[in-house]
Amino acid sequence: MKIAIIGAGLAGLSCAITLEKYGYQADIFEKRKKVGDRPVVGEAMSPILHTPIDDAIKYLSENHNIHLKPTTNIQKIYIHSLNESSYLEGHLGYINKRGKDPEAYEKQLAEQVKSPIHLKKQVRYEDISKKYTHVVLATGDPIDTQNIQSFDTAFKASFKGATIKGDFIHNEAHTWYDNELVPKGMAYFLPFSNAEGNLVVVYPQYKENRTIDKNNLWKKILQKSSHTLGQELSIRKEFSLDNYVVGKNKYPRIGNTFFVGNCLGVINPFLGFGQFTSILSGIYAAEDICGESNYEDKVQILYKNYHDSLTLRRKLEGLTNNQIDMVTKSLHLKPVRKLVAGSHVNILKIISSISHPARR
Numbered sequence: 001m002k003i004a005i006i007g008a009g010l011a012g013l014s015c016a017i018t019l020e021k022y023g024y025q026a027d028i029f030e031k032r033k034k035v036g037d038r039p040v041v042g043e044a045m046s047p048i049l050h051t052p053i054d055d056a057i058k059y060l061s062e063n064h065n066i067h068l069k070p071t072t073n074i075q076k077i078y079i080h081s082l083n084e085s086s087y088l089e090g091h092l093g094y095i096n097k098r099g100k101d102p103e104a105y106e107k108q109l110a111e112q113v114k115s116p117i118h119l120k121k122q123v124r125y126e127d128i129s130k131k132y133t134h135v136v137l138a139t140g141d142p143i144d145t146q147n148i149q150s151f152d153t154a155f156k157a158s159f160k161g162a163t164i165k166g167d168f169i170h171n172e173a174h175t176w177y178d179n180e181l182v183p184k185g186m187a188y189f190l191p192f193s194n195a196e197g198n199l200v201v202v203y204p205q206y207k208e209n210r211t212i213d214k215n216n217l218w219k220k221i222l223q224k225s226s227h228t229l230g231q232e233l234s235i236r237k238e239f240s241l242d243n244y245v246v247g248k249n250k251y252p253r254i255g256n257t258f259f260v261g262n263c264l265g266v267i268n269p270f271l272g273f274g275q276f277t278s279i280l281s282g283i284y285a286a287e288d289i290c291g292e293s294n295y296e297d298k299v300q301i302l303y304k305n306y307h308d309s310l311t312l313r314r315k316l317e318g319l320t321n322n323q324i325d326m327v328t329k330s331l332h333l334k335p336v337r338k339l340v341a342g343s344h345v346n347i348l349k350i351i352s353s354i355s356h357p358a359r360r
């Protein structure tokens with residue numbers, strides 16, 4: 001077998017590590033001059049949305065021989081709405097870096113790969129597919145999937161963020177929901193340490209959000225977060241991103257081409273989490289190539305989580321600021337808190353069943 005992986009990101013590299021576990025090597029093509037050669041951003045993995053696996057890092061290490069060292073673990077997530085603040089507490093997941101940082105997850109994965117990573121090789125699927133028996137499309141960009149098959153876009157998102165310096169509690173994350181300020185979107189702060197973290201505002205590019213002045217919004221978010229965190233924040237590296245596609249493709253596999261990570265389209269539409277599912281899809285594709293399991297069957301759970309999460313998102317998008325305040329307030333109640341963060345109950349599944357009783 002001659003296997004090509006297009007893209008040395010989370011999905012592509014996890015696929016390579018798994019192929020090697022079964023005795024195969026792949027040619028990995030990466031368009032950038034280094035793995036992870038892009039601005040540093042903080043990202044999170046949380047079990048809240050992928051129960052029953054309550055510890056993604058432990059799961060990957062014990063079951064798939066993929067070892068990741070996060071920057072911090074999250075013990076508290078604050079939820080701030082217009083007039084209320086609440087928090088969830090417990091083991092709520094991990095924060096990690098992506099991009100140029102030496103500890104970025106893609107760099108950690110690359111260190112575990114033995115297959116050759118061909119850098120500065122922006123390859124085209126049409127050219128590669130003729131030379132290899134198997135192709136894994138892992139470019140992180142659903143547009144590459146759209147060139148081959150249909151991709152159902154739920155929405156596109158705009159981001160603006162920055163690394164900020166200050167005096168933080170390293171295992172406490174913050175989220176802000178204010179429909180007047182960021183309609184149907186949110187802002188979040190993920191600490192990397194007691195002195196540094198990532199502040200980001202993200203919103204869907206719906207018609208009604210087209211008039212948002214991103215720079216103005218960013219200023220307001222800075223003021224808001226500075227007020228909540230009780231300090232002046234010093235801004236380091238800013239980044240901005242538009243047209244980030246959230247959706248899903250139609251076919252996980254066509255012939256011997258496997259669509260993984262964002263090319264499969266498994267980003268969780270509620271919070272934008274795609275790291276864990278990208279890694280899983282890379283693993284599942286490799287297991288199929290090695291004859292260990294069936295990719296189309298394995299990814300059904302990822303599609304299902306996607307649909308459940310989209311249902312939750314659509315529900316929450318309809319809430320007014322008053323209703324968001326009420327939801328935030330309800331988190332003061334211990335049983336509600338426990339249901340969301342401390343149990344193995346799949347919230348997404350419950351909400352989706354209530355919304356679409358006939359679907360399951």
Ligand SMILES: Cc1cc2nc3c(=O)[nH]c(=O)nc-3n(C[C@H](O)[C@H](O)[C@H](O)COP(=O)(O)OP(=O)(O)OC[C@H]3O[C@@H](n4cnc5c(N)ncnc54)[C@H](O)[C@@H]3O)c2cc1C
Nearest residue numbers: 007009010011030031043044123139140261262273274275
């Ligand atoms: C600002 C932001 C914040 C996010 N926050 C979170 C979060 O908190 N939690 C979470 O779980 N997820 C988060 N996500 C989503 C998460 O980052 C993605 O779902 C995940 O990285 C997708 O992995 P991937 O392997 O598909 O793509 P990537 O990891 O992006 O890798 C794709 C690789 O392919 C390379 N490539 C592209 N085209 C070609 C080509 N033609 N030839 C060769 N190489 C190519 C790229 O250079 C890149 O290295 C966030 C995303 C963004 C943008």
